[in-house]
Amino acid sequence: xxxxxxxxxxxxxxxxxxxxxxxxxxxxxxxxRSYELAPEGTIGxxxxxxxxxxCQCYVNSAHKLNTMEDEEEAMLSEAFNVKDNxxxxxxxxxxDILNGLEIELAPES
Amino acid sequence: xxxxxxxxxxxxxxxxxxxxxxxxxxxxxxxxxxLPQPGGQCSELYPKKPIYDIPGFPEILAGDLTANLLEQGxxxxxxxxxxxRAETIETLEDGSFIVxxxxxxxxxxxxxxxxxxxxxxxxxxxxxxxxTIYEDNGLAYFIKDPEVYRDKKVVIAGGGxxxxxxxxxxxxxxxxxTLVHRRNEFRGALDSVERVQELKLLNKINIITxxxxxxxxxxxxxxxxxxTKDGDTxxxxxxxxxxxxxxxxxxxxxxxxxxxxEKNAIKVDTVDYQTNIPGIYAIGDVNTYEGKLKLIxxxxxEATLMCQSAYKRLNPGKKFVLKYTTVSxxxxxxxxxxxxxxxxxxxxV
Numbered sequence: 518x519x520x521x522x523x524x525x526x527x528x529x530x531x532x533x534x535x536x537x538x539x540x541x542x543x544x545x546x547x548x549x550r551s552y553e554l555a556p557e558g559t560i561g562x563x564x565x566x567x568x569x570x571x572c573q574c575y576v577n578s579a580h581k582l583n584t585m586e587d588e589e590e591a592m593l594s595e596a597f598n599v600k601d602n603x604x605x606x607x608x609x610x611x612x613d614i615l616n617g618l619e620i621e622l623a624p625e626s
Numbered sequence: 627x628x629x630x631x632x633x634x635x636x637x638x639x640x641x642x643x644x645x646x647x648x649x650x651x652x653x654x655x656x657x658x659x660x661l662p663q664p665g666g667q668c669s670e671l672y673p674k675k676p677i678y679d680i681p682g683f684p685e686i687l688a689g690d691l692t693a694n695l696l697e698q699g700x701x702x703x704x705x706x707x708x709x710x711r712a713e714t715i716e717t718l719e720d721g722s723f724i725v726x727x728x729x730x731x732x733x734x735x736x737x738x739x740x741x742x743x744x745x746x747x748x749x750x751x752x753x754x755x756x757x758t759i760y761e762d763n764g765l766a767y768f769i770k771d772p773e774v775y776r777d778k779k780v781v782i783a784g785g786g787x788x789x790x791x792x793x794x795x796x797x798x799x800x801x802x803x804t805l806v807h808r809r810n811e812f813r814g815a816l817d818s819v820e821r822v823q824e825l826k827l828l829n830k831i832n833i834i835t836x837x838x839x840x841x842x843x844x845x846x847x848x849x850x851x852x853x854t855k856d857g858d859t860x861x862x863x864x865x866x867x868x869x870x871x872x873x874x875x876x877x878x879x880x881x882x883x884x885x886x887x888e889k890n891a892i893k894v895d896t897v898d899y900q901t902n903i904p905g906i907y908a909i910g911d912v913n914t915y916e917g918k919l920k921l922i923x924x925x926x927x928e929a930t931l932m933c934q935s936a937y938k939r940l941n942p943g944k945k946f947v948l949k950y951t952t953v954s955x956x957x958x959x960x961x962x963x964x965x966x967x968x969x970x971x972x973x974x975v
Contacts, residue, residue, distance in 0.1 A: 558890025562744060562875065564920075568671050569874055591813045594785045595872050597753060599808065626753065 521613060524578075526621040527554045537611045545615075546572035546607035549622070559625050565607035570596030572606040573623035580618050582609055597626040628705060630656035632936055633725055633735035635712045635880070638666020640910030640925030641741035642695035647933040649702030650949070650956060653940070656705035656733060658712045658725070660746035665692035667743055681923060691922075701956065707731050711746050713879045721905055737905055737936045740885075740892060741925070742912040744875035752783070752869050754842055764848025765867045775800045775866055781851045783839050784870035785809060790818040792870065797830040804832040804862055806839055806853055842867065877912075888914050898935030899928045905939065907932045 520536040523545075527533065537548045546561045549572070563569040567588040573596055576582065582604065585593075589608045593599050603623065609615070632648050634641045637659035645655045661670050665688075673689030680686055686694075710727035715738070717723055722736040749767035751757060757765065769775075769792055780800040782793050785807035791814070793805045805822070812819050825831040834853055841852035843861060850861045877890060886893040886902045891914035894900060899907050909932050910925035918924075937946070 556889060563671070566672060566675070587813075591786070594807075594809050594811070594813055595750070597750070597871070626750070 521611065521616040521618075523548070523615060524617075524619045525549060525552075525554055526619075528622050528624060537615070539611055539613055541611075543611045544607050545574070545609040545611060545620070546605070548611060549574075549606060555622055555625075560622075561607060563607075567592050567605055567608055570605065570623075570626070573598070573603055574606045574620040575600055575623060576602045576604055576618070576620055578617065578619040580615065582614070598623045627724075628656055628707070628731070628733045630654050630705060630733070630735045631940065632656075632737045632739050632933070633658070633723070633733050634704075634739045634741055635659075635725070636666060636741040636743055636910070636912070637661075637664035637706065637708070638741060638743045638910065638925075639668055639691060639695055639922045640743075640929055641666070641739070642692070642699055643926050644739055644741060644909065644929040644933060645699035645702055645704040646695075647930045648936070649699065650951070651933055651937045653737075653933065653937065654704075655699075655702070656707070656735070658707045658710060658727060658733065660709070660711040662709040664696060664706065664708065665689070668692045670747065677922065679921065679923060707733065711878065715883050715906075717903075723905065736940060738907065739929075739932060739936075740880060740901075740906065740908040740912055741910045741929070742877070742880060742908075743910060745877040745880075745912070746875065747873040748876045748878065749869075750871040750874045752839060752871065754839065756842060759846070760842050760844070760848050760867070763846060764844065764865060765842070765869075767869060769868065772796060772799055777801045778865040779863055780804070780866045780868065781806060781839075781853075781862055781864045782868045782870060783807070784872075785812045785814075786870065786872060787814040787818060788872075789870040790814040790822050792868065793831050794818060794821050794825065797825050800866075802832070803830070804834060804851075804853075804864070806834045806837050806851075808836055808838055810835045839867075839869070880912075891918075897931075899932045900935065907936065 523537050525533045535552050550561055560571050562571040570592055589605050593603055631653040632655045634644050634655055634657045637657040641657055648655050663669055668688035669692050675688050676685045710729045712725050713728045714726045723738050725733045775796055776799050778800050779802040781804045782789055783806045793803055796803050826833050837853050837855035840854040843850035848867050851864045851867050852859050852861050892908035894908050894913045894915055896915045899909050901908050909928040911920045
């Protein structure tokens with residue numbers, strides 16, 4: 518499969534259904550930025566190194582995602598507005614298993 | 627007052643390379659950085675991460691790149707004001723500027739190069755109602771003088787190294803230390819985690835997990851902190867509240883300097899990366915223009931063009947052409963050093 522469908526609710530509550538390529542080594546944060554679903558400078562500030570929490574999102578579907586590495590876990594234990602279903606979208610690689618994923622962007626903090 | 631030709635705000639890779647390019651044009655540089663060491667993000671966030679897109683370096687660690695840039699610029703003897711944040715700017719009648727830091731250090735220069743990257747690293751503030759009322763009235767994001775907390779009741783929030791280290795330190799200073807963290811697990815150096823555990827057993831630190839600070843109480847100063855655990859909220863009597871949630875970059879006071887801002891970055895003219903204020907340039911990750919890419923190598927290019935423009939601005943009547951370092955070495959500009967050594971050419975008969 519080349520593209521997967523992802524449902525993203527932006528910070529204003531607006532829902533977007535987008536197609537994300539699986540063959541471009543992208544992560545979810547980069548896809549959100551490429552569709553400009555959050556203003557530049559408010560998401561992916563550290564560039565995708567799990568060193569800020571600006572790309573935090575809530576995973577609302579039951580997809581089984583890649584497990585968290587220490588760096589992501591550490592950042593989420595310090596970040597604000599964290600819920601049980603919080604992830605850093607920069608740490609989620611786009612792959613076939615994401616098809617139909619539903620996420621919501623966490624508030625800017 | 628520190629005086630220089632180009633005052634560079636931000637000592638990351640772009641700022642450091644500006645020193646070299648300015649040096650070739652005999653312009654002196656001074657750098658201000660909020661962090662205590664040069665290198666910006668490269669030394670603060672990821673010194674041990676490899677970078678693969680620096681031309682000529684198939685792979686270089688961010689920390690090594692910083693060291694190399696410092697070495698390359700050293701010959702031009704830049705000055706540094708480190709651990710201070712550029713706070714205010716004043717334009718003098720002759721068009722030059724005075725930049726003052728948060729510690730009051732003043733810098734005078736005809737050219738300002740803002741190479742501030744993501745901004746200065748500021749403490750992350752929890753979203754609590756009326757939090758600003760309590761800032762400096764019992765609430766502190768940094769511990770400057772631990773003696774302030776002697777015999778006081780202190781609540782610390784956070785789960786990283788600084789929360790652990792300060793809890794340990796203040797356990798011997800304060801009358802009561804409460805550490806609140808959202809998770810049961812703490813992420814810090816093993817020694818620190820174990821020490822906190824010991825102090826807890828000795829009743830010298832009170833730990834509340836998994837819990838969150840949900841409110842601040844007191845008239846004009848901290849008198850209590852609301853802590854919510856499992857849906858129940860209790861108010862802990864406190865003289866001081868210290869949230870330690872790490873640092874995040876903010877454009878900070880530069881955002882109030884009258885510069886045109888777009889997408890949290892400073893808009894520049896791509897001819898020479900000058901801002902809307904003549905004499906103030908913005909280079910590297912801090913600027914934006916059509917097609918902008920936040921790459922170190924683009925910062926180097928911007929710094930180079932910016933220095934040429936700054937030279938023309940400072941020497942309006944002077945004619946000059948670009949000199950190659952292969953021809954003139956690094957001191958060739960203005961004819962102060964002759965050509966670089968050549969191989970002996972012999973006539974071949």
